[in-house]
Amino acid sequence: MIxxxxxDRRAFLRSAGLAFVAGLGARSAFALERTDAVYxxxxxxxxxxxxxxxxxxxxxxxDEIALPGRIHxxxxxxxxxxxxxxxxxxxxxxxxxxAKKAVExxxxxxxxxxxxxxxxxxxxxGRLFYASENDFDANAGVIGxxxxxxxxxxxxxxxxxxxxTHDITVTADGLLVIANGGIETHPDFxxxxxxxxxxxxxxxxxxxxxxxxxEKHTLPPELSQLSTRxxxxxxxxxxxxxxxxxxxxxxxxxxxxxxxxxxxxxxxxLPDETTDRLGNYVGAIAVNRAQGLVGIASPKxxxxxxxxxxxxxxxxxxxxxxxxxxxPSPKSFAVSSYRGDFLxxxxxxxxxxxxxRI
Numbered sequence: 270m271i272x273x274x275x276x277d278r279r280a281f282l283r284s285a286g287l288a289f290v291a292g293l294g295a296r297s298a299f300a301l302e303r304t305d306a307v308y309x310x311x312x313x314x315x316x317x318x319x320x321x322x323x324x325x326x327x328x329x330x331x332d333e334i335a336l337p338g339r340i341h342x343x344x345x346x347x348x349x350x351x352x353x354x355x356x357x358x359x360x361x362x363x364x365x366x367x368a369k370k371a372v373e374x375x376x377x378x379x380x381x382x383x384x385x386x387x388x389x390x391x392x393x394x395g396r397l398f399y400a401s402e403n404d405f406d407a408n409a410g411v412i413g414x415x416x417x418x419x420x421x422x423x424x425x426x427x428x429x430x431x432x433x434t435h436d437i438t439v440t441a442d443g444l445l446v447i448a449n450g451g452i453e454t455h456p457d458f459x460x461x462x463x464x465x466x467x468x469x470x471x472x473x474x475x476x477x478x479x480x481x482x483x484e485k486h487t488l489p490p491e492l493s494q495l496s497t498r499x500x501x502x503x504x505x506x507x508x509x510x511x512x513x514x515x516x517x518x519x520x521x522x523x524x525x526x527x528x529x530x531x532x533x534x535x536x537x538x539l540p541d542e543t544t545d546r547l548g549n550y551v552g553a554i555a556v557n558r559a560q561g562l563v564g565i566a567s568p569k570x571x572x573x574x575x576x577x578x579x580x581x582x583x584x585x586x587x588x589x590x591x592x593x594x595x596x597p598s599p600k601s602f603a604v605s606s607y608r609g610d611f612l613x614x615x616x617x618x619x620x621x622x623x624x625x626r627i
Contacts, residue, residue, distance in 0.1 A: 307331070307368055308603055309352060310594050310611075311340040311621030321354050322620070323368050326599070328612030334366055334374055341387030342436065343625045348395030349417060352627060355400065359384040359456040363400065365421060368627050377421050382406060383413065384456055388436045391417075392477065399445065399477070401434040402426070405455045410434025412445065412480065427480020431471045436499040438508075439477050444530065446508055447473040450496040451488075452515070465515050470497045472510060474530055486534045495522050499551070503578055504558040506530075511551035511565055524551045525565060525581065537581035539574075546572045546586070552622050557597035564602040566595040568622075573604050594624035 308324040312333070320333040321340065341357040354364045361384050366374040379385055379402060386401040398421075400413040410429030416422050429437075431449025438446045451470030452462045470493070474484040488495055494516035501509050507527045514522045521544045523536035539547075548569025555564045556578065563581070566573040566589075573595060574586040591607035598612070605611045605620035 307627045308596060308611075308624050309343055309345075309354070309368060309627055310605055310624045311336075311343075311354065312616075313339070313619040313621070315617055321364065321366065322616075322618065324603075324611055326612075328603070328614035330611070330616050330618070334364070336364060337362060337376070340364070340621065342389070342623045344389045344391055344398065345625050345627050346391035346395040346398070346417075348391070348393065351391075351395070351417065352625065353389055353391075353398055353400075355385045355387050355389055358387045358460065359403065359405075359454065360387070361385065363389070375421065377415070377423075380413070380423055383411070386410070386434050390438045392439055393441050393443070397424075399437060399439060401429065401437050401447070403434070403454065408432055408453055408455075410447075410449055412437065412447070412475075427475065428482075430473045430475065430482050430485055432469055433496070435497075438500060438502055440502060440506070443477045444483070445473075445475040445477040445480070446500060446502070447475065448497045448500050448510055449473060450498050450513075451493075452496055462515070465494065468493050468496065468515065470495055470512075472497055472500075472508075472528060472534065484530065486528060488534075492522060499554045501554055501556040501563075503527075503556045503563075504561070507532075509554060509556055509563050509578075511554035513551065514549035516549075518549065520549070521545070522549065524549065525554070525563070525576065527581070537576065539581075539583060543572075543574060543583060543586060546570050547574075552593060553595045553624075555595045555597055555602060555624075557602060559597070559599075560601065562597075562601065564595045564597070564604075566592040566604060568593050568607060571606075573602070575601065593620055593622045596624035596626045598626075 312322040319336040323331045340354040343354045345352040361379040383402045389400040391398045411426045414425045433450035433452035435450045436448045449471045451468040472486040499511045526536040528534040547567040550569040561578040563576040571590040573592045575584045594605040609616045
């Protein structure tokens with residue numbers, strides 16, 4: 270896995286400003302005009318520095334945007350053409366960039382008393398973006414709200430209705446979907462998990478405008494150590510989620526499930542052998558809406574798999590050492606690894622845990 274020191278980024282950002290991040294050059298702008306699909310992911314260079322990598326549909330690394338530290342998740346808005354990359358928990362910076370138009374990237378910092386949990390999502394109209402954040406003194410997840418029109422000003426926050434808030438998305442009809450991993454952390458203790466004996470994982474639907482709770486799905490006691498971490502939305506409105514198990518290694522918990530508004534959580538029963546090969550850990554999940562497929566990836570034992578989007582039936586599994594990110598491709602999925610694999614091509618970088626398709 271990629272390691273990076275846990276330091277306070279706010280002082281760095283104040284001193285470095287926007288000059289630290291580099292815009293796209295003519296070479297990448299030309300390449301972007303000639304490719305049908307572009308992917309973005311965090312990466313670590315051979316010299317130990319970090320960047321956002323832009324990749325063609327053929328798996329070729331087109332260009333890089335330098336970063337002050339390691340990122341985790343990214344989100345993209347088709348409405349405004351912008352993307353955001355979030356610092357890895359408990360990071361305090363996010364980078365807004367435009368891969369297609371060569372607009373200079375911008376760095377923003379988390380508010381005092383907050384840090385990013387590594388994920389975010391845009392509103393359907395592209396006017397706002399939402400970030401999963403930690404109110405670490407209150408041990409409460411919150412969703413920070415940022416105005417894309419007025420210089421990405423943080424204009425408010427709403428409760429996440431849980432702790433250990435991680436991945437989020439916003440549906441076309443204005444539902445804020447939240448995966449609360451249930452794990453207590455505090456920046457004073459880095460990434461240490463402070464409550465593994467009394468975790469509180471949950472899946473939440475809230476009103477994106479007001480933050481009002483619509484539904485909250487908590488896990489049964491026997492699955493209280495199943496951290497609900499990542500999610501994606503299918504064409505039929507179902508929300509697929511993936512989990513990371515913090516209990517005994519000999520257990521075989523369900524690692525994938527789905528639910529919808531007014532529909533209870535249903536778990537996918539993967540073959541025991543597949544669960545073992547996933548190492549009780551799914552690090553990323555993606556829905557290919559056009560193909561009706563769900564993809565999952567795990568770096569634990571190096572595996573990615575494809576599920577039927579109707580019933581969760583296992584279609585295929587592929588061994589890939591340190592499998593990390595996964596995103597829909599025109600035919601199936603683009604998959605990356607910490608060892609430099611991306612769409613079966615090798616680069617001299619270590620790709621990070623998540624990919625988005627722009």
